[in-house]
Amino acid sequence: MSFVSVRDIFQSYGPRPILERVSLDVEEGEFVSIVGASGCGKSTFLRLLLAQERPTRGTISIAGAPPAQEPDRDRGVVFQRYSVFPHMTVRGNLIAAEEFGGAGVIPRFFGARRREAAARADEVLGRVGLAHVADQYPAALSGGMQQRLAIAQALAGRPRVLLLDEPFGALDPGTRLSMHVFLQELRAETGMTVFMVSHDLEEAFKLGDRVLVFDKPRWDPIEPEAYGATITYDFDARNGGVPFQAAAAAARALHEPQREDDHVPAS
Numbered sequence: 673m674s675f676v677s678v679r680d681i682f683q684s685y686g687p688r689p690i691l692e693r694v695s696l697d698v699e700e701g702e703f704v705s706i707v708g709a710s711g712c713g714k715s716t717f718l719r720l721l722l723a724q725e726r727p728t729r730g731t732i733s734i735a736g737a738p739p740a741q742e743p744d745r746d747r748g749v750v751f752q753r754y755s756v757f758p759h760m761t762v763r764g765n766l767i768a769a770e771e772f773g774g775a776g777v778i779p780r781f782f783g784a785r786r787r788e789a790a791a792r793a794d795e796v797l798g799r800v801g802l803a804h805v806a807d808q809y810p811a812a813l814s815g816g817m818q819q820r821l822a823i824a825q826a827l828a829g830r831p832r833v834l835l836l837d838e839p840f841g842a843l844d845p846g847t848r849l850s851m852h853v854f855l856q857e858l859r860a861e862t863g864m865t866v867f868m869v870s871h872d873l874e875e876a877f878k879l880g881d882r883v884l885v886f887d888k889p890r891w892d893p894i895e896p897e898a899y900g901a902t903i904t905y906d907f908d909a910r911n912g913g914v915p916f917q918a919a920a921a922a923a924r925a926l927h928e929p930q931r932e933d934d935h936v937p938a939s
């Protein structure tokens with residue numbers, strides 16, 4: 673079984689279908705970008721992976737088990753505007769994230785445990801290039817630095833899966849580019865499996881191994897909300913953007929026996 677397995681998911685809010693027949697297999701270490709029209713259910717899909725919601729129908733498994741419902745260290749999450757705790761220092765934010773698996777409230781570690789947590793926080797801050805501001809408060813950081821802190825918080829529990837919902841949407845183009853480099857390095861270093869929702873196609877193809885497009889395969893102009901969205905394309909972004917299905921079909925064709933009349937004799 674694949675590392676992340678999504679089987680025939682349906683999700684409705686009341687009578688309104690949002691997602692329908694979503695199935696997906698993702699190997700450990702893959703970077704999956706998710707794009708699609710506003711409101712088509714991309715964030716809903718991430719919430720299902722996070723087990724913040726249960727699907728109306730269908731099953732999800734991560735590493736062979738359903739995603740845990742309580743906050744859990746296997747999955748880290750970063751939203752477009754992450755609320756870091758303004759009253760805590762950068763280091764304090766990371767310690768809180770470790771104590772509460774990312775859902776932090778008030779630090780609980782004391783004595784030796786706190787010192788150990790502080791040492792781990794400093795290691796993560798070093799990795800994301802924020803060691804020099806460990807004692808400062810978030811208000812003193814730039815947008816890119818705050819977003820790096822948010823990613824560092826998600827990483828504090830050493831998650832196997834990182835879920836990013838438009839993580840760079842609020843950043844200026846220059847900061848965005850440096851965050852791309854940062855995320856690529858981090859990924860190479862940790863081998864994490866990443867799901868990233870983005871509205872920027874270029875970013876989706878640049879960072880992703882695969883680019884999933886969520887869209888409505890059925891559309892009723894009289895009743896636009898009658899049907900939900902599903903994965904309509906699964907592009908292999910590793911291969912210069914050749915659609916995943918086309919690449920799979922080409923691979924199959926290569927293994928099929930050649931017919932006699934396919935052979936063109938050299939003149």
Ligand SMILES: Nc1ncnc2c1ncn2[C@@H]1O[C@H](COP(=O)(O)OP(=O)(O)OP(=O)(O)O)[C@@H](O)[C@H]1O
Nearest residue numbers: 685686690708709710711712713714715716717869
């Ligand atoms: N808890 C909820 N109850 C009812 N409707 C909801 C709930 N959460 C989301 N929705 C609706 O489900 C639809 C899909 O929302 P979702 O946030 O998943 O879309 P999205 O593709 O991430 O959109 P965007 O790109 O604009 O962020 C939206 O129409 C939204 O209003």
